[in-house]
Amino acid sequence: MATLDEDLREEVVSLRALVAEAQQKAAYYQKIAEETGRKRLREIDQLTALIKRHRETERALRESELKFRNLFDFSPHAVAVVDFQRGEFLEVNDTFCRLTRCSRGELLGATLEKSPLCSAGELKAFMLQVKGQGPADGVKMNMRLKDGCVLHLLVFSRLVHLGERAWVVLTLVDLTRQQQLESKLMDIQRMEALGTLAGGIAHDFNNLLMAIQGNVTLALLGIGPSSPHFKTLQRVDNLVKSGAKLTGRLLGFARKGSYEVKALDLNQLIGNTADAFGGARKDIRIRKEFSGDLASVELDKGQMEQVLLNLYINAADAMPEGGDLFLRTSNVTHEAMQGSAFDPKPGDYVMIEVTDGGTGIDPAIQPRIFEPFFTTKENGRGTGLGLASVFGIVKAHGGYIDFESEVGRGTTFRIFLPASRKDCGKAKSRRKETIRRGRGTILMVDDEERVLSVSVDLVKSLGYRVLQARGGREALELYKESRNEVDLVIMDMVMPGMNGRQTCENMKQINPRQKILLCSGYTPDSMVKEMLENGCDGFIQKPYDLVELSGKIEEILKAADGPSR
Amino acid sequence: MLVGIGCSNTEDAFLSGRRAAGQAMERGAVSNAHCVLAFCHGQLNHEEFLHGIHSLVGNGVPVLGGSAIGVITNHFLSYEGHPAAVAVFQWEFSCCRFEVSEGLHLDERRAGSQLVRCLEPQSTDRLMLIFYDSIRIPGTLSGPPSLNASSLVLQGIEQLLDPRIPVVGAGLVGDYGFGPVRQFCGSRVSSQALVGMMFSGEIIPYCRVMHGCTPLDGRYHVITAMEGSSVFELDGRPVVERIDEIYGNRQWRLQHPVNLLALGVNHGEKWGPAREFDYVSRLITGILPDGSGISLFEPDLLLGAEVQFMIRDNATMIESARKNSQELMEAVRRDGKRPLFALYIDCAGRTAACCNAPAEEAREVQECLNRYGVPLLGFYSGVEIAPLLRRSRGLDWTGVLLVLAGDEGNGNTG
Ligand SMILES: Nc1ncnc2c1ncn2[C@@H]1O[C@H](COP(=O)(O)OP(=O)(O)O)[C@@H](O)[C@H]1O
Numbered sequence: 001m002a003t004l005d006e007d008l009r010e011e012v013v014s015l016r017a018l019v020a021e022a023q024q025k026a027a028y029y030q031k032i033a034e035e036t037g038r039k040r041l042r043e044i045d046q047l048t049a050l051i052k053r054h055r056e057t058e059r060a061l062r063e064s065e066l067k068f069r070n071l072f073d074f075s076p077h078a079v080a081v082v083d084f085q086r087g088e089f090l091e092v093n094d095t096f097c098r099l100t101r102c103s104r105g106e107l108l109g110a111t112l113e114k115s116p117l118c119s120a121g122e123l124k125a126f127m128l129q130v131k132g133q134g135p136a137d138g139v140k141m142n143m144r145l146k147d148g149c150v151l152h153l154l155v156f157s158r159l160v161h162l163g164e165r166a167w168v169v170l171t172l173v174d175l176t177r178q179q180q181l182e183s184k185l186m187d188i189q190r191m192e193a194l195g196t197l198a199g200g201i202a203h204d205f206n207n208l209l210m211a212i213q214g215n216v217t218l219a220l221l222g223i224g225p226s227s228p229h230f231k232t233l234q235r236v237d238n239l240v241k242s243g244a245k246l247t248g249r250l251l252g253f254a255r256k257g258s259y260e261v262k263a264l265d266l267n268q269l270i271g272n273t274a275d276a277f278g279g280a281r282k283d284i285r286i287r288k289e290f291s292g293d294l295a296s297v298e299l300d301k302g303q304m305e306q307v308l309l310n311l312y313i314n315a316a317d318a319m320p321e322g323g324d325l326f327l328r329t330s331n332v333t334h335e336a337m338q339g340s341a342f343d344p345k346p347g348d349y350v351m352i353e354v355t356d357g358g359t360g361i362d363p364a365i366q367p368r369i370f371e372p373f374f375t376t377k378e379n380g381r382g383t384g385l386g387l388a389s390v391f392g393i394v395k396a397h398g399g400y401i402d403f404e405s406e407v408g409r410g411t412t413f414r415i416f417l418p419a420s421r422k423d424c425g426k427a428k429s430r431r432k433e434t435i436r437r438g439r440g441t442i443l444m445v446d447d448e449e450r451v452l453s454v455s456v457d458l459v460k461s462l463g464y465r466v467l468q469a470r471g472g473r474e475a476l477e478l479y480k481e482s483r484n485e486v487d488l489v490i491m492d493m494v495m496p497g498m499n500g501r502q503t504c505e506n507m508k509q510i511n512p513r514q515k516i517l518l519c520s521g522y523t524p525d526s527m528v529k530e531m532l533e534n535g536c537d538g539f540i541q542k543p544y545d546l547v548e549l550s551g552k553i554e555e556i557l558k559a560a561d562g563p564s565r
Numbered sequence: 566m567l568v569g570i571g572c573s574n575t576e577d578a579f580l581s582g583r584r585a586a587g588q589a590m591e592r593g594a595v596s597n598a599h600c601v602l603a604f605c606h607g608q609l610n611h612e613e614f615l616h617g618i619h620s621l622v623g624n625g626v627p628v629l630g631g632s633a634i635g636v637i638t639n640h641f642l643s644y645e646g647h648p649a650a651v652a653v654f655q656w657e658f659s660c661c662r663f664e665v666s667e668g669l670h671l672d673e674r675r676a677g678s679q680l681v682r683c684l685e686p687q688s689t690d691r692l693m694l695i696f697y698d699s700i701r702i703p704g705t706l707s708g709p710p711s712l713n714a715s716s717l718v719l720q721g722i723e724q725l726l727d728p729r730i731p732v733v734g735a736g737l738v739g740d741y742g743f744g745p746v747r748q749f750c751g752s753r754v755s756s757q758a759l760v761g762m763m764f765s766g767e768i769i770p771y772c773r774v775m776h777g778c779t780p781l782d783g784r785y786h787v788i789t790a791m792e793g794s795s796v797f798e799l800d801g802r803p804v805v806e807r808i809d810e811i812y813g814n815r816q817w818r819l820q821h822p823v824n825l826l827a828l829g830v831n832h833g834e835k836w837g838p839a840r841e842f843d844y845v846s847r848l849i850t851g852i853l854p855d856g857s858g859i860s861l862f863e864p865d866l867l868l869g870a871e872v873q874f875m876i877r878d879n880a881t882m883i884e885s886a887r888k889n890s891q892e893l894m895e896a897v898r899r900d901g902k903r904p905l906f907a908l909y910i911d912c913a914g915r916t917a918a919c920c921n922a923p924a925e926e927a928r929e930v931q932e933c934l935n936r937y938g939v940p941l942l943g944f945y946s947g948v949e950i951a952p953l954l955r956r957s958r959g960l961d962w963t964g965v966l967l968v969l970a971g972d973e974g975n976g977n978t979g
Contacts, residue, residue, distance in 0.1 A: 030784060
């Protein structure tokens with residue numbers, strides 16, 4: 001029993017030990033399992049966090065790529081990425097394709113030499129420079145395209161290293177259009193210089209003509225029609241008059257002549273001139289497309305007629321076999337002139353378009369057509385002053401002129417004139433064609449001896465008493481003494497020392513109601529306008545003839561406000 | 566049976582429906598459609614989408630399905646934008662009927678039994694396919710969504726349905742925000758419905774469940790405090806503390822649902838080797854707002870139940886998808902049957918974006934079915950329903966692949 005007991009007890013003890021060991025083992029494995037499980041979870045957790053971050057980076061990268069892709073694609077400048085070693089195009093944007101007139105397919109993968117860009121050699125040479133001289137910031141370069149067009153470019157480049165590889169990022173800024181505008185601008189500036197020059201010559205020349213005409217008129221008055229010299233002198237008189245017309249056109253170009261400014265209905269003016277022109281040139285069909293509610297424009301009617309006629313004549317000359325001449329008017333704003341060389345004052349404009357289907361103007365001579373004396377017409381047919389005066393007159397009216405022409409297809413001249421809010425007044429009555437004699441005392445002021453003496457004689461011949469002064473100061477002295485006698489002052493505006501304007505102002509201080517007739521061959525129209533507004537009574541353009549002068553004098557003296565004394 | 570699959574991803578719902586249906590008719594050479602299965606993203610206008618489909622297949626053709634987070638076809642997989650996919654069927658002889666049971670949110674069990682009653686089970690029935698609205702009350706900024714329970718729906722069905730008829734299906738979810746779900750119920754669009762399709766006759770269903778969870782450490786825990794779908798304690802200790810310990814930090818508390826950890830019940834041998842098809846896992850939707858416990862996707866665990874922590878892992882998931890789809894197709898072959906159509910009901914938590922996986926697990930399914938030339942329609946769901954361990958169950962975090970097969974030489978796939 002005892003041994004059995006013993007045995008059992010021993011067995012129980014060993015079993016207990018086994019159970020304890022098994023429990024320990026279980027606890028041990030459980031612990032290991034738990035730890036392994038946790039470790040696995042944490043590793044997967046970290047891994048997924050990593051993948052998540054990776055995804056986020058990927059997304060950010062995609063977004064960034066999209067952003068830069070847009071920046072690249074929609075850049076207004078042409079951008080290309082070129083493999084530096086191999087000289088191959090890796091990327092080009094739309095602007096690059098448009099500028100170079102090559103498709104993306106033609107460029108990508110092609111080397112610079114083999115690409116359809118003709119003078120890519122220049123680009124390559126340039127890129128080689130990049131390595132030696134570092135990045136280029138705005139190097140000027142010309143590139144001839146496959147269609148022969150030459151682009152004027154500003155080139156920027158950067159060498160970008162990425163590991164072993166090097167890329168050149170090329171940015172081309174197209175200056176072609178800008179340069180065209182610049183050269184147009186230079187043309188305009190050159191014309192302005194020419195204008196000043198022409199104005200000066202015209203002034204001197206006018207004075208000469210003035211003297212000749214005056215003397216001839218005096219001679220004619222003196223001898224009467226029975227004299228054998230009467231006809232000769234009359235011919236001289238006529239020649240002087242056509243000479244004056246020529247200087248008139250030159251002055252038009254020099255923009256020294258628009259004074260009688262009134263608000264006018266351009267449609268009517270264009271219609272009238274066109275009808276007159278069409279009557280003379282039956283082979284030209286005139287097509288009018290006028291805006292119904294065209295704004296009025298303040299302008300000098302005579303000068304505007306000159307502008308229109310010059311354009312019609314040129315158009316007709318460009319269509320020797322006859323053809324259609326389109327005349328259009330419309331209301332526009334300064335925005336219609338966007339992209340042209342001039343920088344228009346903001347506001348409303350009236351646009352006149354004169355379009356012919358003629359020969360067109362060769363691009364080579366386009367920059368020169370507004371130059372005075374530039375003509376392609378055979379001797380005797382053209383003076384080269386037509387467009388020059390058109391240009392000057394338009395400018396003088398605060399307007400702009402531009403043209404578009406294609407050889408073989410025709411030409412359109414476009415004139416923009418500032419619109420006026422004033423109503424169009426009735427056209428003024430034609431000037432009187434007879435010499436008007438009168439009575440009264442006239443003070444004549446001119447610094448040019450020759451002009452003064454002949455003018456004095458002319459005025460005297462009209463029946464007036466004449467006082468004369470050879471300059472502003474002298475005139476003022478004389479005026480102070482005899483102010484009560486002087487009915488009218490005829491004042492030259494351009495004088496050394498005290499000029500016409502100052503003299504007038506001084507006289508007006510003495511007698512604010514003094515009547516003054518301004519005259520000049522060459523005066524900035526703005527000044528004339530201003531003086532007329534400040535109380536001067538009229539203006540007469542030199543050289544004037546007796547009819548014109550007598551008419552003006554009579555008009556002023558008879559004006560409503562009675563005697564000025 | 567002729568089947569064609571079509572897909573689309575456009576905001577224009579009408580166009581989307583029309584395009585997908587058109588594609589399906591063309592691919593399946595379907596001239597006279599009898600039925601359409603359709604799934605589209607919750608954001609898409611479902612009425613317009615339905616009009617689009619009807620404009621091509623004809624107004625009388627029933628369309629079944631509804632919202633889905635994403636769709637899968639043989640060559641298309643998307644859960645971004647406005648994905649949509651349809652399968653258009655033409656049968657030689659009628660092999661399918663459908664019924665709709667409304668008022669799911671009022672009583673899931675009643676809706677389940679009522680559906681079976683309407684379907685009038687017959688001896689030739691082979692498979693019941695169900696789609697129900699998962700969302701009872703949509704999630705808001707202030708609170709999580711309230712869900713309709715699959716376990717209750719299944720209890721209702723089991724009351725009247727022959728247990729030999731497998732039930733396969735899905736609880737639908739239309740977007741990751743758990744917004745309202747819309748369902749296609751034949752000729753109209755509805756919500757809070759249970760839609761059932763009964764397949765009968767020559768159709769033979771094959772079904773496989775793809776898992777993705779494995780036991781974390783093999784330890785069993787007893788649920789000692791719980792209520793509904795909320796679990797408070799395991800082994801008498803706060804469950805939240807336990808999970809903190811396992812993670813080694815509290816980051817998981819910010820996750821809804823919890824990324825890597827689930828609870829699982831082993832229906833196999835307790836100490837035997839862990840086999841994936843012995844487990845039913847429950848997703849942890851997140852920590853309770855007051856921090857007293859965790860909430861599960863389904864309320865079907867009971868007090869005193871023995872559970873294990875399960876770890877979700879991408880490698881296991883992808884491997885399971887590959888293995889199970891291949892095995893399923895081999896089984897069809899072995900039986901000398903001809904696969905006609907595959908439906909893949911995939912948990913929305915299994916997308917690569919959701920679980921930060923390097924690849925889509927559904928690609929494995931696509932590849933396998935493409936190898937066998939079987940038309941595939943799939944969608945991302947909230948809950949998957951499939952027979953597991955002798956009963957149909959609501960599952961989480963699984964993919965359920967259903968293949969309808971016919972006798973070899975009987976019926977053509979077009
Ligand atoms: N409408 C036109 N079509 C073609 N060429 C024109 C036209 N207008 C002007 N030109 C060119 O511009 C030149 C200068 O014109 P212009 O200054 O008017 O002088 P002119 O008419 O006396 O030659 C003309 O000789 C002609 O070559």
